[in-house]
Amino acid sequence: MTTLRVFAARPLVIAALHLPDFGRMRDKSMAWLEDYVATNAQVFAQAGVPYIKLQDQTREAGPMAASSLAITAALARFLRAEVPGIGLGIIVEAHDPVASLSIAHAAGADFVRLKVFVGAAMTAQGPRTGMGAQALAFRNALGRDDIAILADVHDRTAVPMSSETPEFAAEWAQKTGADGLILTGADWADSLARIRRARETGIKRPILLGGSVTTGNVGEALSAADGVIVSTALMRKDAAASDVLRWDLDLCRRFMDAARVTA
Structure with a gap:
């Protein structure tokens, strides 16, 4: 059984705090970004969310640009x-485990999320191949085995370039060394079915459900999975793109209340 800190949270809820695309950002200063991050992180903390995943969304075809890495x-x-x-995780849009782990190392983060850990997938930025071996080697070189690696298995924002089933890909990810797996199907029923089949095939790593989780279904999600990742369901419905405050404290509190019933 893993002893990594992130998996000790009950309920294990990770709220994604999305950053602007730095490549398209023209009018946001570093001071504005700091205000944005602090304001929304405080919302999650006040609601009792145990983990934030700071999510870079800068579209990059290759490795993470030095400027994006520095800002993140x-x-x-x-x-x-x-x-x-509050606990902290890191994900970057670029296909770059070195960047993710470097940011986590510098910031004292608890985990990274890696989207194409095994196999190969076609993404909006082009084809990407499994980064698992590189990620494990670099984490070892850093001496940071305490940074958990959460690996997506057939992430629904990409199309697999080979024909293995999600449960077979989950076995690959487990054997490669992922500490936890993130499963997200095409819809709610598919997500639950993927989790069930992964368990039936012998997956022992913690499994998180990576999308479409709401206050109404978080209990069902946590009955099937070890944790959930949420963001859109907790956002202010009236927020403008220029607003600093993007997440709704009342929605976050109600979500956590519903999650605690199952935990």
């Missing part, structure tokens, strides 16, 4: 200092 690392470190009581 600075914001992650800032978030850690401003909201020290």
Whole structure:
């Protein structure tokens, strides 16, 4: 049984805090970004969400640009200092496990999420191949086995380039060394079915459900999976793109209340 810190949370809820696309950002200063990160992280903390996943969304075909890495690392470190009581994870849009782990290492984050860990997938930025071996080698070189690796299995934002089933790909991810798996189907029923089949084939790693989780179904989600990742369901419905405050405290509180019933 794993002893990594992230898996000790009950209920294990990870809220994704999306950053702007730095490549398209023209009018946002570093001070604005810090205000944005701190304001929304405080919402999650006040609602009792145990983990935030700071999510870079800068579209990059190759490795993460140095400027994107620097901004994300600075914001992650800032978030850690401003909201020290909440756990932290990192995901970057670029297909770059070195960047993800470097940011996590610098910021003292608890985990990284890696989208194409095994196999190969066609994404909006082009084909990407499994980064598992590179991720494990670099984490070992950092001496940071305490940074958990959460690996997506057939993430629904990409199309697999080979014919293995999701449960077979989950076995690949487990054997390669992922600490936890993220399963997300085409719809709610498919997500639950993928989790069930993965368990039936002998997956022992913690499984998180990575999408379409709401206050109404989080109980069912946590009955099937070890944790959930949520974001859109908790956002302010009236928020403008320029608003600093994007997540709704009342929605977050109600979500956590529903999650605790199952836990």
